[in-house]
Amino acid sequence: MLTEVTRYYQRGGETRRLDAGSGRWEFLRTWDLLARLLPPGPLAVLDVGGATGVYAGPLAAAGHAVHVVDPLPEHVAAASALPGVTAAVGDARRLDEPDASRHVVLLFGPLYHLIDRADRIAAWREAGRVVRPGGLVLAATISRYASLLDGFAKGHLDDPVFAGMVEGALATGVHRNPDAVPNWFTTAYFHRPDELPVEVAEAGLELERIAAVEGPLWMMARLPEILADEQRTAQALAMMRELEGVRELWGAGSHLLTVARRPA
Template identity: 65%
Template sequence: MLSPEILEYYERGGERERLSAGTGRLEFLRTWDLLSRALPPAPARVLDVGGATGAYAGPLARAGYAVHVIDPVPEHVAAAAGLDGVTAALGDARDLPEPDASADAVLLLGPLYHLPDRADRVAAWREAARVVRPGGVVAGAVISRFASLFDGVVKGYYADPEFVSIVERALRDGVHRNTGAVQRWFTSAYFHRPEEPAAEAAEAGLAEVRTVAVEGPVWMTGERLTEFLADPRLTGIMLDMLRRVEDEPSVLGASSHLLTIATRTAA
């Protein structure tokens, strides 16, 4: 289901702690804030597709949701299944082993940026629309087309000519192809232009589609971001300000991640 370099990347376990500090922590806090406003109230059933080791499934279960993770990586499934209140199974976002209208909400927080072909991404949205109940919510995360361009400056990756060529390809067609024997950067992925995920969700039959910036440009602030995250008061101010501009079109391209939220039309 996954190409070898993507599977190898996740089997190394790097995603286990990614959302716990720095830019990953900001991504988590903003995504959680968005989900808290979009999801139906607990104890709704949430299908977390591509949920990895349960970074969101665990907190959702603790908040009273019934959470089932579907992921293509066996190690992820085992880890998620070990969380209190979470069940998990192997599966592919394009062919979900779930009955029609069996979930109150579906999360696609991992699959979409590992499907380089548009038809496959639309298939994942369509499967989510199939298994969510009428009126239910589907939320999908993507990586911005320009994330690696900014990352090259923020983290100094442009010192390596190989990274430069990876970024040039991503800017041309969205395909971030990292097939090196030692993956020093993020693995192979598809990076969306801001207008693309909403169009894909709409083509899959979903309605009330909205795309928002997750981190905005704040993820590029380095040590200043760390200072804010260490101070609950400053963190609260930052999250409030980002909430105010999450719909601003001019901010979307500067965000590392985008979240598209849609609903299945009522029967």
């Protein structure tokens, strides 16, 4: 893993990132999608790039056998301390896991930190190798336009360095934080929606669906207020279920969730 990316996560931002605001909305929407997409359990789940176990913990609590693989020892230590979760240091491109050994493989972190397309395909293929025939691979990716929208929402585009980062990401998909500014996201690859079906097919998997995770709501200034109210949160979740498959909105979100299946 790139040293800059390692330093970014060693600062501990991933530990609390999903606790409030747009991060909390990302978690709620991702969990809502998981609840609807996963087959009846208990399941053997491999959480690749699972960080501190933010999804592994709830999945284990729901009765699934969850193993986290992450490149950072700090993340592995935190995840393995969760009840029912095991964890090990590893690389998404070369998984130390038996063929066809899991019902579900999650790729919620790796694909947007693999700048080279060949590495992303390798991660897809490894997930396809490890999952059982007919099993699911669920992958999160960041939208090509996320830094542009975030830059306007948070005022980062007033900084010419950030504006240059956005221009680079829009042109090539590669987002680079040249000075490792702490409150800006680290080096990453931002997908266009039309790249995902091609990557899935090249890895030998079958595309089932693509869903918007946060949708446009992640940019709303009132989002924390909505999430603080149980009834409004339920309304937002219900409405996003109706909109998650609308292609015209995919580019306006921060993340997409791609659902693929290993051929039976």
